[in-house]
Amino acid sequence: MAKTVQDYIRTIADFPHEGIMFRDVTTLFADARGFRMAIDQLLHPYAGLPIDKVVGLEARGFILGGAVAHQLSVGFVPIRKKGKLPGPTIAEEYTLEYGEAVMEVHDDALQAGERVLVVDDLLATGGTCEAGIKLIERLGAEVVACAFVIDLPDLGGRAKLEALGMDVHALCAFDGT
Numbered sequence: 001m002a003k004t005v006q007d008y009i010r011t012i013a014d015f016p017h018e019g020i021m022f023r024d025v026t027t028l029f030a031d032a033r034g035f036r037m038a039i040d041q042l043l044h045p046y047a048g049l050p051i052d053k054v055v056g057l058e059a060r061g062f063i064l065g066g067a068v069a070h071q072l073s074v075g076f077v078p079i080r081k082k083g084k085l086p087g088p089t090i091a092e093e094y095t096l097e098y099g100e101a102v103m104e105v106h107d108d109a110l111q112a113g114e115r116v117l118v119v120d121d122l123l124a125t126g127g128t129c130e131a132g133i134k135l136i137e138r139l140g141a142e143v144v145a146c147a148f149v150i151d152l153p154d155l156g157g158r159a160k161l162e163a164l165g166m167d168v169h170a171l172c173a174f175d176g177t
Contacts, residue, residue, distance in 0.1 A: 005041060005149060006172035008034035021176055023150050025060055025121045039067045041171050042119060042147045046072070051144055052114040053077050057132050058084070058103070061120035064149065068119050077109045077116075079132045090138055094131035103131045105139070112140030123148040123170060126157030133164065145169060152176070 008028040015022040028034045042064060055077045056065025062078055069076035082091060082102035089104040110116065116136050118129060123146075133143050143166060151158055151170035158168050 003034070003037075004172065005034065005038050006174075008038075009150065009172070011174075021174070023122060023152075023174055025149055028149070029063060035067075038149055038171060039064065039071060042149070042169070043068045043071050045169050046117055046145060046147070049144065050115055051117050053110060053116050053141070055079055055105075055110075055116050055118045055132060055136060057118065057120040057128055060122075061118075064121060065119035068117070068147070072117075077105065079103050079105045079135060090135060092131040092134045092138075094127045096125075096127055101128075101131075103128065103135060105132075105135045107139070110136060110139040110141040114141040115144045116141050117144050118146040120146075120148055122150045122152065123157040123161070123168070124152045124155045126155075126160035129157070129161060130164065133161075133166065150174060 008031050010024040010027040012022040012024055051074055053075045054065045054069035056062045058080045066076050082104055085104055088107045090107050091102050091104045093102050136143055145167040148170045151173040153173050161168050
């Protein structure tokens with residue numbers, strides 16, 4: 001039987017905390033066939049749509065987003081954790097499952113009216129992606145959609161993003177945390 005993207009993802013119990021089932025995409029990235037399958041499936045719904053940039057969320061979103069941007073022949077913009085970008089930035093605070101964090105983007109990374117596809121490996125609570133969306137919109141760009149390899153529907157991220165009016169695409173889903 002043919003493998004699916006989900007078949008390439010390793011689960012590690014009790015990482016980074018007891019009770020967490022960590023969905024490890026490094027095994028997907030390490031397999032040429034699996035990685036290619038994931039990139040093709042991430043970009044498929046958006047091929048032919050007017051997209052100006054792909055935004056990747058730190059850190060695994062950089063790997064996926066860069067490859068998707070390459071395939072779509074558009075530019076790539078990283079949204080990073082606070083203090084990692086060298087130029088002038090704008091910032092957005094957000095809540096994680098276990099605390100708070102700040103994401104930043106260069107203040108000239110996107111232009112008003114540009115159409116953006118947001119890419120990351122995992123959708124959990126949606127907090128990181130929501131912060132990214134806010135940064136993108138503050139720069140005057142429009143989020144066309146958000147694409148993920150994994151959705152953890154029990155954590156409510158998809159519902160949160162859809163309530164913001166976002167089109168959400170995920171290649172697979174895992175129950176639980």
